[in-house]
Amino acid sequence: MITGLSFVGILVSDIEAAVELYSSILGVGPWEAGVMEMPGVKAAMFPVEGCSVELLQPTVGPEAEVGGDLARLLAKRGEGFCRLGVWVDDLNAETARLREAGFRIVDPGDYAGFGEGMGARMAFVHPKSASGVLVELDQRT
């Protein structure tokens, strides 16, 4: 089952400037790791009670296999919201339940998540089956 919201993701074109801005708006800095380099993307996560705020900047072109989707989204729609993360207690059970209910699931398989000790296994619900919202399903590992 889904146990809570994990994060809301915001796509930006200059993550260093965005981190500075959001530190001032939220009154809290990003995780100690600061801006993290990940495949195809740079990311920073701000801990907020209830649901964290994630900033993402694609570091690859629109044609790239990993991160290309975010680059295309940024080119097409500009900066703004790009996804919603939710915590699940059992990813396999949850993806099976959602597939059964007719949702389109994108499952990249095991994924070594974000930050020290914050590994997560993840899958996505395609925005076409969720009113335009890319939903990330995260299971703590």
Next chain:
Amino acid sequence: MIKRLDHVSIVVRDLDEGLKTFEGLLGVKHSHIEEVPDQGIKAAMIQVGNVEVELIQPLTADSGVAKFLENKGEGIHHVCFEVDDVDKELQSLADGGIQVLDKQGRKGLAGKIGFVHPKSTKGVLIELAQKV
């Protein structure tokens, strides 16, 4: 000072369809539906853990939400953070050079609320709410 995230709001064309989708996805039924005539919307709340997912449908073609839907399509519309003192927060953001849509708090679904302009926040609409 931001205390917590209160809700994430998603704009949909049809609230009944949107509810079917998100109640199915999240595995929770909505708690209530309200109309907010001065914002030109109908809203439904789904409680997920200690925060809410809000679905909104525009009721009039000239509302800000209707324009968003027309330009960008369905998707995440805004996030709302709970604060202790909405007037003070709006003032402090404005003093810091951030453009706010409300200089002072006003009555909204989430309490005494005010909005920050997406031009100042990397394209995202932020609502601040003080519980009353």
